[in-house]
Amino acid sequence: xxxxxxxxxxxxxxxxxxxxxxxxxxxxxxxxxxxxxxxxxxxxxxxxxxxxxxxxxxxxxxxxxxxxxxxxxxxxxxxxxxxxxxxxxxxxxxxxxxxxxxxxxxxxxxxxxxxxxxxxxxxxxxxxxxxxxxxxxxxxxxxxxxxxxxxxxxxxxx
Amino acid sequence: xxxxxxxxxxxxxxxxxxxxxxxxxxxxxxxxxxxxxxxxxxxxxxxxxxxxxxxxxxxxxxxxxxxxxxxxxxxxxxxxxxxxxxxxxxxxxxxxxxxxxxxxxxxxxxxxxxxxxxxxxxxxxxxxxxxxxxxxxxxxxxxxxxxxxxxxxxxxxx
Numbered sequence: 001x002x003x004x005x006x007x008x009x010x011x012x013x014x015x016x017x018x019x020x021x022x023x024x025x026x027x028x029x030x031x032x033x034x035x036x037x038x039x040x041x042x043x044x045x046x047x048x049x050x051x052x053x054x055x056x057x058x059x060x061x062x063x064x065x066x067x068x069x070x071x072x073x074x075x076x077x078x079x080x081x082x083x084x085x086x087x088x089x090x091x092x093x094x095x096x097x098x099x100x101x102x103x104x105x106x107x108x109x110x111x112x113x114x115x116x117x118x119x120x121x122x123x124x125x126x127x128x129x130x131x132x133x134x135x136x137x138x139x140x141x142x143x144x145x146x147x148x149x150x151x152x153x154x155x156x157x158x
Numbered sequence: 159x160x161x162x163x164x165x166x167x168x169x170x171x172x173x174x175x176x177x178x179x180x181x182x183x184x185x186x187x188x189x190x191x192x193x194x195x196x197x198x199x200x201x202x203x204x205x206x207x208x209x210x211x212x213x214x215x216x217x218x219x220x221x222x223x224x225x226x227x228x229x230x231x232x233x234x235x236x237x238x239x240x241x242x243x244x245x246x247x248x249x250x251x252x253x254x255x256x257x258x259x260x261x262x263x264x265x266x267x268x269x270x271x272x273x274x275x276x277x278x279x280x281x282x283x284x285x286x287x288x289x290x291x292x293x294x295x296x297x298x299x300x301x302x303x304x305x306x307x308x309x310x311x312x313x314x315x316x
Contacts, residue, residue: 016208018215026206048184050174051252052311057176058253059221066217094209094263095216100256105311153210153263 002040005031006074009090014149019067030064032071032116034085039072039116039128045108055105056112061140062100064114065130069144070095072116073126077148080121093126093146094153106132106139124148160198163189164232167248172307177225188222190229190274192243197230197274197286203266213263214270219298220258222272223288227302228253230274231284235306238279251284251304252311264290264297282306 007020007030015023020030032041043064051057073093078085106112113133120127124147132140165178165188173181178188190199201222209215231251236243264270271291278285282305290298 014210016211018207018209019217021208024206024208026204048182049176050179050182051176052172052250052307053174055311057221058256059177059217059224062220062224062256062258063215063217066220092210095260097260098216098220098256098258100220102253102255105252149210153213 003034003075003084004086005033006071006078006085006090007031009086010074010092011089014092017067019063020071028063028067030067030071032068032075034075037117039068039075041068041071041114042111044111047108050108051105054108056108058100058102061102061106061132062098062142064112064132065100065140065142065144066095066098068114068116068130069098069128069142070146072118072128072130073144073146076118076121076126092149094149096125096145096147099143101141102139103141104139106134110135119143161192161233161242162244163191164229164236164243164248165189167244168232168250169247172250175225177221178229186221186225188225188229190226190233192233195275197226197233199226199229199272200269202269205266208266209263212266214266216258216260219260219264219290220256220300222270222290223258223298223300223302224253224256226272226274226288227256227286227300228304230276230286230288231302231304234276234279234284250307252307254283254303254305257301259299260297261299262297264292268293277301
């Protein structure tokens with residue numbers, strides 16, 4: 001059974017991300033849920049998300065890994081506090097570094113699945129391992145180092 | 159003085175990339191040129207390419223690094239053959255791996271510049287170091303391992 005999606009609980013002012021903000025009308029609206037001890041995001045690229053004919057653009061795949069990483073970090077923070085996703089607002093993480101290995105071309109036109117595992121959690125930092133698959137075959141591996149959003153990035157007046 | 163843009167010389171069937179394909183009506187149309195011994199790509203993200211308010215989405219920044227890397231690899235291949243960009247069709251590279259370090263948030267709404275250096279060139283592989291700056295300040299560093307497109311990815315019949 002899946003949990004609720006962590007991005008549905010980002011505070012409104014941080015829910016505009018092009019990859020995963022629920023309030024961005026032009027974005028991808030990625031949603032990250034727990035399935036057991038793994039986090040999962042699913043997305044079907046659009047026809048124009050092409051790299052070379054028949055395959056998905058590497059930047060779009062990097063975006064999936066990126067937002068899945070920050071979403072997974074927020075989901076892990078809920079768990080670390082003994083909370084379920086949606087039990088209060090989600091903490092907001094940003095990406096410190098991203099590594100993406102393209103193992104083979106990813107076919108365009110079918111749903112993609114990114115599965116994440118929490119590799120490390122220490123202070124404000126969470127490291128997430130991610131595997132992206134298409135039709136059950138892993139085509140991309142990634143690692144995201146996410147850090148909890150620094151206070152100085154918060155809009156003034158809050 | 160800048161060279162011609164390498165993406166303007168990709169063969170038509172490989173000019174659809176979401177990041178840098180000149181024929182993709184929904185893409186970013188990134189263009190990579192030589193400036194001396196560095197390669198340069200410039201892009202101004204759109205308002206909806208937001209991460210958190212005021213800053214550019216990390217996946218979009220990864221896309222810039224990615225396509226700048228494959229474009230730089232193609233530009234390097236021209237040079238290695240003693241050709242100018244546009245002197246015959248451009249070789250087409252794909253990304254084997256991508257590493258992106260987000261040093262600080264990248265401001266949204268101003269032109270961004272990615273500068274690349276060829277770090278290594280060996281057989282079909284080219285490694286490109288990239289620095290992305292906004293208003294003269296480096297905010298992102300990246301490394302792209304690009305490989306010349308394998309023959310089996312070429313559409314049949316060619």
